[in-house]
Amino acid sequence: MDIAMSTSLIAAGSAIGGIVIKMTYDGLIERGHTNKENQQRFIQERKEAYDDFLRFNQEHVQYREALRRVTLITRAGLQVKPEVISNFPPSRLGELVDTLDRIRRLAHLHEVVQVAERVVGLHGDAAAALRYYLQSDTATYGLPLFLADRLGEDQILEFIAAYRKDLLLGPPKGAPRNFPMVDRDFPISRVEAELILSRHLQADPRAANFDPSIVDGPARLILESDRRDLETAKFRAMIADPDG
Secondary structure (H helix, E strand, O other): OOHHHHHHHHHHHHHHHHHHHHHHHHHHHHHHHHHHHHHHHHHHHHHHHHHHHHHHHHHHHHHHHHHHHHHHHHHOOOOEOHHHHHOOOOOOHHHHHHHHHHHHHHOOOHHHHHHHHHHHHHHHHHHHHHHHHHHOOOOOOOHHHHHHHHHHHHHHHHHHHHHHHHOOOOOOOOOOOOOOOOOOOOOOOHHHHHHHHHHHHHHOHHHHOOOHHHHHOOOOOOOHHHHHHHOOHHHHOOEOOOOO
């Protein structure tokens, strides 16, 4: 092979090599832009799922609180006004479960999924605690629901911390140093407390089952704090006049 031919081949090879390098570089840049766009899109989808979960949870907590007020009126042997029932807020447990499925698909950190599953599970235990609230003959009728409410408040702080970590946001501005932990005198961990509450409610027939005859039955023991609540304007507006 003469020098001229060799020079031509080398020149052609260099040109082709330059084209390949340019194509490779352009491809990397394009993939980088695409990956960044996909990452931003997925971050937005995750954020929307987390925001929906928080919103549905808050709405279901409001539903549960409305149900507690109705349950207390029934426990006291009183009747609830029909319009209170017709305007009752909806349960959001179905939407919470659906959003939990979205979180399972989208979350990058399993920690977010674990906390969300605990939130949904505790709502089921709170329903059992409401049955106990209505049917128990002891002065502790409100204790399981009180514990479920406090544990639920702590869970939401854990969920917020986990999803902000998943989105690389860090703690909320102004959050205390030990966020999301809350200073409560629990002798055990929050997860252990949730498990103990759940097992206790599952084992108690007053929480595990509902007796419809209780709704029209006699009044049950009412604590003084609940008796004062029944005398407030909020409750009086919900209680039907016995004389019609």
